Amino acid sequence: MTRIRMSDRVFLALESAATPQHVGLLMTLAPPAGADPGPYARRLFERLVGAPVAAPFSYRLRPAGAGRFSRSWQVLADEDVDRSHHVRRHLLLAPGGERELLDHVALVHARPLEPGRPLWECEVIEGLAGGRLAFYFKVHHALTDGLGLQRSMRRMIGVDPLDEGTDAPWGAECGAGTPEPAGGEPTGAGGSAAGLGRAALTMLAGLRAAGDPARAVPFVVPRSPVNGAVGTTRSVVTRTYGLDRFRVTAKAAGVTVNDVLLSVCGGALRRSLLELGRLPERSLTAGTPVSTRRPGDTTTANAFALTVMSLGTAVADPLERLRTVARSSAIAKRELGGLPQGSAGLYGALFTWPFVAQNLLGAGGATRPPYNVVVSNVPGPAVQEYVAGCRVEGLHPLGSVCHGVRLFVVARSGAGRFDLSFLGDGALPVPLDEVGDLVGDELRCLERAVGRTGAVCR
Incomplete structure (x- = not known):
C-alpha cells in the first residue's frame, strides 16, 4: 500500500463524470514507404499487450472505486493487471482522415478511467489515410504530469528507424517517485x-x-x-x-x-x-x-x-x-x-x-x-523519433x-x-x-x- 501524496489528491478531488482528470497523448506513426501498415500495427499491439506493468501503472485506488476520497494506492501484481482492458486496438471509419481520428480521440478522452482498475488505457489505432497508424495513451493526473508522461514514453520511442522492437511506457524503469510518508508530504515537496x-x-x-x-x-x-x-x-x-x-x-x-x-x-x-x-x-x-x-x-x-x-x-x-x-x-x-x-x-x-x-x-x-x-x-x-520501425510524424x-x-x-x-x-x-x-x-x-x-x-x- 502506498499513500497518495496530498499534491496528487488535487486531481482525484476534481474528478467527476463530466471532469475526468487524466492527461494523454496522441502519436501518429508512418511505416516505411510502401510497407503494409498491418504487420506494424499488429506487432506493436502484441508487444504492448505482452509487456510487464510496473509502478505507478500497477496502482489502483484503495479501496477500489473510492475515487476522490481514496487516500492510498493498492499496488497490483503484474498478473493482476487485465491487459485486455488497458491495451486495445481500434479501426477508424473511412476515409481515416484527421477529422475521423480526432473525433475518435475526443470521444475516448472524454470517458473517465475506471477507479477500480489501474488508471491508464491505450489504443493502437489503424485505418488512417496514407497507410499510417496512431497510438493514443491516457493516464490519470494523480499518477503523473505531462513531463512525467513524456519520460515514460522514452521507453517506447527510439531514434533508430531500423529497430522494429519497442518497450511499453508502463515498464519497470518508469519510477513512480517517492511515496508519501505517514506524516504527510516529503520534506522537499511540502516546503515550510x-x-x-x-x-x-x-x-x-x-x-x-x-x-x-x-x-x-x-x-x-x-x-x-x-x-x-x-x-x-x-x-x-x-x-x-x-x-x-x-x-x-x-x-x-x-x-x-x-x-x-x-x-x-x-x-x-x-x-x-x-x-x-x-x-x-x-x-x-x-x-x-x-x-x-x-x-x-x-x-x-x-x-x-x-x-x-x-x-x-x-x-x-x-x-x-x-x-x-x-x-x-x-x-x-x-x-x-x-x-x-x-x-x-x-x-x-x-x-x-x-x-x-x-x-x-x-x-x-x-x-x-x-x-x-x-x-x-x-x-x-x-532528433527524429521512431516507434517499432515507424516514423513519428506528430x-x-x-x-x-x-x-x-x-x-x-x-x-x-x-x-x-x-x-x-x-x-x-x-x-x-x-x-x-x-x-x-x-x-x-x-x-x-x-x-x-x-x-x-x-x-x-x-
Whole structure:
C-alpha cells in the first residue's frame, strides 16, 4: 500500500463524470514507404499487450472505486493487471482522415478511467489515410504530469528507424517517485510555514498591483465563453508548425519561445471572441505549469508549480501583445523564483485548493476560476523519433478541463516540430478548428512584425 501524496489528491478531488482528470497523448506513426501498415500495427499491439506493468501503472485506488476520497494506492501484481482492458486496438471509419481520428480521440478522452482498475488505457489505432497508424495513451493526473508522461514514453520511442522492437511506457524503469510518508508530504515537496507565508505575501503583492495590464493575478480574471461549467463531451484539434518559426521570432523580439506561444494563443482567442462579440476588456490569463523537477530526477510523479500569466487579449497589435505577454511572464517567473527553495509549489497550492473547493461545492463554473485557460509547453528531444520501425510524424499531448476552465492548450517541441493540441469542452462556443487556424495567422503576423521575410499576415 502506498499513500497518495496530498499534491496528487488535487486531481482525484476534481474528478467527476463530466471532469475526468487524466492527461494523454496522441502519436501518429508512418511505416516505411510502401510497407503494409498491418504487420506494424499488429506487432506493436502484441508487444504492448505482452509487456510487464510496473509502478505507478500497477496502482489502483484503495479501496477500489473510492475515487476522490481514496487516500492510498493498492499496488497490483503484474498478473493482476487485465491487459485486455488497458491495451486495445481500434479501426477508424473511412476515409481515416484527421477529422475521423480526432473525433475518435475526443470521444475516448472524454470517458473517465475506471477507479477500480489501474488508471491508464491505450489504443493502437489503424485505418488512417496514407497507410499510417496512431497510438493514443491516457493516464490519470494523480499518477503523473505531462513531463512525467513524456519520460515514460522514452521507453517506447527510439531514434533508430531500423529497430522494429519497442518497450511499453508502463515498464519497470518508469519510477513512480517517492511515496508519501505517514506524516504527510516529503520534506522537499511540502516546503515550510515560512515558505507558505512568503507565497501568500507574493500573491497579496500581486493583488495590490492588479492594475498593471501585464500583471496576472489568480481569480482576478474576466468572464468569458472559455469559462463556465463543462459537459461530458470533448473537442480535440491539433496543429503542427516548424519549431524554427517560433525560435526565430522569439530571438528577433528578444523573448522566449513560450512567450511567443502565449501571445499567438492570446491573439487567436482575441479574434475568435471578437467575432462572437464577447471579448472582455481585461486580458484573459493562462495557468502555466512550470516544472520543479531537480536535475537527474527521472521519476514520472507530478513535479510542477502553477503560475498565472497574461495572454494579452486586450491588446490589438501583435508585437505589443507579445511585449505585454513577455513582461507578464517575467513578473511571474521572478515572483516564483523569489520563493524559498522547495516552496514554489505552495504558490500554486494557494489558489489550486480554493479552485478544488469551488468544484467540490458545486460552484465551479459559476464563480471566477484562478485563470481563464491552461497553456502548457513540454520540451522534447531534437532528433527524429521512431516507434517499432515507424516514423513519428506528430506527438500531441492532451490535457484535461474542469468546471470553470473549459480550454487546455499544450505544445510539444521535438525533431524540428512544434506540435500544438487544443482540448476543449464539446459545447465551447469558441470553435477550436478556428482557433487552431488563427494561431497560424497570428504567428505570421508576428513574423512580419519582427521583419521575417515572406511572412504574410491575413
